[in-house]
Amino acid sequence: MRIHILQATRKVAGRSNKDTNGSYGTLNDFGSSFTSRILMAIKSRKMNFPELAPAYVIAILKSQGHEVTYGENSVNPDADITLLQSSLVHLKEECRWAAELKSLYPMMRVGFFSGASDPLSDELLRVADFVVVGEIENALMSQDIADFDGKVVAGWVNDLDSLVFPDWGHVGNRISYRLMGGSREKRMAPMLASRGCPMSCRHYCTYPWTQGKQQRKRSISNIVAEMCHLKERYEINLVLFRDPIFTLDMERAKAFCRELIKAKIDIQYIIETHTRFMDDELIALLSRSGCIAVQFGIESGNADVMEKSSRKSGSFAKQERVIEQCENHGIRVLALFMLAYFDDNEETVNQTIDYAIKLNPYGAQFTVATPYPGTPWYDELKHDNQRFQLSENHDDYTQYKLVYQHPSLSSEKVETLKNQAYKRFYYRLSYFQKHHSPAILRSGTG
Numbered sequence: 475m476r477i478h479i480l481q482a483t484r485k486v487a488g489r490s491n492k493d494t495n496g497s498y499g500t501l502n503d504f505g506s507s508f509t510s511r512i513l514m515a516i517k518s519r520k521m522n523f524p525e526l527a528p529a530y531v532i533a534i535l536k537s538q539g540h541e542v543t544y545g546e547n548s549v550n551p552d553a554d555i556t557l558l559q560s561s562l563v564h565l566k567e568e569c570r571w572a573a574e575l576k577s578l579y580p581m582m583r584v585g586f587f588s589g590a591s592d593p594l595s596d597e598l599l600r601v602a603d604f605v606v607v608g609e610i611e612n613a614l615m616s617q618d619i620a621d622f623d624g625k626v627v628a629g630w631v632n633d634l635d636s637l638v639f640p641d642w643g644h645v646g647n648r649i650s651y652r653l654m655g656g657s658r659e660k661r662m663a664p665m666l667a668s669r670g671c672p673m674s675c676r677h678y679c680t681y682p683w684t685q686g687k688q689q690r691k692r693s694i695s696n697i698v699a700e701m702c703h704l705k706e707r708y709e710i711n712l713v714l715f716r717d718p719i720f721t722l723d724m725e726r727a728k729a730f731c732r733e734l735i736k737a738k739i740d741i742q743y744i745i746e747t748h749t750r751f752m753d754d755e756l757i758a759l760l761s762r763s764g765c766i767a768v769q770f771g772i773e774s775g776n777a778d779v780m781e782k783s784s785r786k787s788g789s790f791a792k793q794e795r796v797i798e799q800c801e802n803h804g805i806r807v808l809a810l811f812m813l814a815y816f817d818d819n820e821e822t823v824n825q826t827i828d829y830a831i832k833l834n835p836y837g838a839q840f841t842v843a844t845p846y847p848g849t850p851w852y853d854e855l856k857h858d859n860q861r862f863q864l865s866e867n868h869d870d871y872t873q874y875k876l877v878y879q880h881p882s883l884s885s886e887k888v889e890t891l892k893n894q895a896y897k898r899f900y901y902r903l904s905y906f907q908k909h910h911s912p913a914i915l916r917s918g919t920g
């Protein structure tokens with residue numbers, strides 16, 4: 475069969491990616507201040523990476539003998555089936571494309587896939603023939619795509635080693651990437667070494683709902699084999715691991731590092747994890763095996779706000795120590811914070827910004843706590859919607875905007891605090907001294 479993958483997106487100013495945020499997607503909107511706009515421009519030009527989900531779909535379909543084409547906001551009129559990756563940030567545009575395809579090419583079958591399709595499936599089915607709910611890889615490996623109809627319940631892939639490696643033939647230069655401040659052009663591809671997250675913050679986080687509440691792991695040999703394949707086939711020299719918590723199983727993470735050191739494939743990588751799941755030995759191994767940056771979910775500078783949101787980030791003392799250790803090993807740290815949790819107020823948000831400044835990592839990201847459809851938090855607010863007034867405009871769910879009536883913060887206040895967060899964090903002498911000045915000037919920065 476001829477199958478076209480249509481990546482439909484609306485025109486946006488910042489970087490957007492549909493894989494992030496548990497497949498609901500995100501759209502970088504750091505605010506309107508000068509600092510925020512500069513950062514957004516750097517991120518969208520220099521730190522853009524392609525979606526992994528379509529790369530898996532293309533690889534599986536090709537392995538089954540299908541003829542596969544790919545287009546960003548472009549169609550293949552000869553396709554028997556057009557598949558669209560669904561999200562929340564681009565939902566309106568995805569539905570508009572699907573409806574147009576159905577009216578222009580009545581014989582073509584049109585379907586959606588994404589981990590986030592379940593809560594949106596009724597809406598998607600109004601304009602498409604089918605919606606795959608769960609991991610489409612599982613559905614493609616167990617059913618004939620020609621039979622997909624209505625709501626296709628895919629479930630999860632239990633044996634992740636059974637997947638073929640993603641196909642990146644369609645992305646061209648979008649795989650090029652330059653680390654902020656770095657001079658060497660990288661060719662970067664995202665990877666998943668595991669899926670699922672068992673942590674308690676599933677009250678508001680989408681990952682445990684779209685990938686499962688248990689971590690499913692690939693074997694270390696399978697992960698390293700994919701890295702070799704990326705290097706040989708696509709000349710990739712930087713991998714972005716998009717696992718929710720890469721070092722959740724610390725012994726496995728150490729074994730992975732040792733295997734990578736042994737394999738000598740000369741490839742660097744970036745991971746995302748929690749400081750709770752790091753120790754000195756692991757940090758040293760990560761550094762030796764090519765890990766150049768770690769993204770830590772820190773979330774807040776107020777322990778009470780964290781506790782009330784069921785988020786367990788570990789002690790502030792450990793966070794500070796782990797970040798310092800990473801930096802001592804030459805690993806860059808990007809700290810991820812969330813503003814406007816349900817129990818936040820202006821004072822606690824400012825505590826979070828102060829804490830980011832105190833940590834002074836290489837990068838800081840400030841998003842806005844967002845109740846997503848499919849999470850218990852969303853259901854709770856929806857239950858009292860008279861009071862909380864959840865936005866019905868999907869375009870608002872960028873992860874950088876307040877989408878409901880917060881108990882103590884207005885949308886304008888959150889926008890102001892977000893602008894201030896980026897400005898206060900990046901526009902500091904001690905930040906430039908520590909991260910962007912010649913080594914001789916770096917002493918005494920914090």
Ligand code: SF4
Binds near residue numbers: 675676680771
């Ligand atoms: S640790 Fe919490 S925030 Fe991170 S992916 Fe898991 S549930 Fe989500």
